[in-house]
Amino acid sequence: MVTGVYLGPTDTDMARGLSFPFELNDPADVIRAVLDGVEAGQSEVLADAISAQLKANLALDPATIYTPSTATA
Numbered sequence: 001m002v003t004g005v006y007l008g009p010t011d012t013d014m015a016r017g018l019s020f021p022f023e024l025n026d027p028a029d030v031i032r033a034v035l036d037g038v039e040a041g042q043s044e045v046l047a048d049a050i051s052a053q054l055k056a057n058l059a060l061d062p063a064t065i066y067t068p069s070t071a072t073a
Contacts (some may be wrong), residue, residue, distance in 0.1 A: 008050035
């Protein structure tokens, strides 16, 4: 079985030095979520609130997310 894992910025070496307007995921929390998902037989794991919100937004009509451009020609 393959389990897809989706997560937002996590406190790892890759994120070191980058600035985010929110707290980074704790790697231990991500691992816990992944292991729980694999144990439950899930085909995908949304490891944090950001990933869950992005997944939910995929089902929305883009017009509800984006506003028309106000740029003029």
